[in-house]
Amino acid sequence: MTELLPRAKAKRDQIRKAAQQLFLEKGFVSSSMDAIAAEAGVSKQTLYSYYSGKEDLLIDVFRRIIHNFSQEFEVSNLTPCNREELQEALIYLAQKIIACLMQTEYLALVRLIISETPKFPQLGILFRSTVPERIMQHVSLLLEQAKTQGVVKIDKEEAVTRMFVGPLITYVLLDGLFAAESPPSRPNPKQIEEIVDLFMKTVVID
Amino acid sequence: MTELLPRAKAKRDQIRKAAQQLFLEKGFVSSSMDAIAAEAGVSKQTLYSYYSGKEDLLIDVFRRIIHNFSQEFEVSNLTPCNREELQEALIYLAQKIIACLMQTEYLALVRLIISETPKFPQLGILFRSTVPERIMQHVSLLLEQAKTQGVVKIDKEEAVTRMFVGPLITYVLLDGLFAAESPPSRPNPKQIEEIVDLFMKTVVID
């Protein structure tokens, strides 16, 4: 039994991995338990010995993805001391956000959440409290640092954050979620820089 | 046969209406043709005499909704002559966008599109080319008018439009699509004004 847990965990991983692939590729409803078991190279019986049912599997797949994302998007703590440094940091951050959110896999995840949230509200809640929250924190932190350095002046913290993230999200929504191309067409660096340039005007002391 | 077409059209409407309600309420996959027929108060046979199948029905439902939206969101052609008038117009427009996009019915539609676009790309294409396009046009037009009046200065038309729409979209995404509450929590007027205030900075000649 000492060897049991690790092995069991490996099988569980194997199953979750297969489920994740199918869920993201074909959606929740259109992924059958048979297909998941086959993809995992595991019998259906085993599948059901690790998971009580399809929803259970969905939640677990989900938690893991979120968890991975959180690690991937770790907080970088830099303090811009002037206008140029802030702009540079913002461009970097904007590119990182786009690069992350415009991944095919990530878009599939968002599709899954949006379509299943009415049925499983916990999905949306869990997601919101991690990914967008984390991104917002990033932006807020950076701006906070700039503020204490006297680089910018900020009244309405929340609105300002939305002014930064929002325009970027338009790309995710229009080119990522409302289009079927895979990979999606991504904004080029110039477009991102334009957004940042405009954003700077909302925030910089003149 | 002179009477036939109108009556037929009425039945078709009746069916489409029922399908629309169910699709938006329960999603495409989870709405059965039996349920649609029942909801329409029509036999299944009749349903299939008007529509060749479920997908056909989806496309038609969809076209109609888009069409209605286009009419609902007709273009208003006003020309702001100074800063205050522009701000006022922008606030009005922002509120209109939020009020429209945050309708429960509209959110359900967007959910449907996002989840079915990988399977039916035409949905996303049709939607993109109407609703977001229309909204963008609205914004662009208003800014264009302000520009010719010398109220604002605009270099990067597209980016500026995204700066206006993007922040508003964050509410739609976070509170509308990632949450299950119905109706969704909507931004209050003050929040919208803050966005517009910030936006004005990106665009106004100082």
Place this chain on the structure above:
DNA sequence: ATAAAATCATACTGTACGGTCTAGTTTGAT
């Protein structure tokens, strides 16, 4: 009135799925 078209109610077919069950096989600790 009557015939043709439209509609209805309902049964049916074939398929797919979630989940359970059975029976045989492998694995690993002792």
Place this chain on the structure above:
DNA sequence: ATCAAACTAGACCGTACAGTATGATTTTAT
């Protein structure tokens, strides 16, 4: 070697669904 736990393959059950078929009933045009 042995025994229990873990696993496999696949049959099986009940349900649900898209779509078809049938035969009776209503509507409409003439």
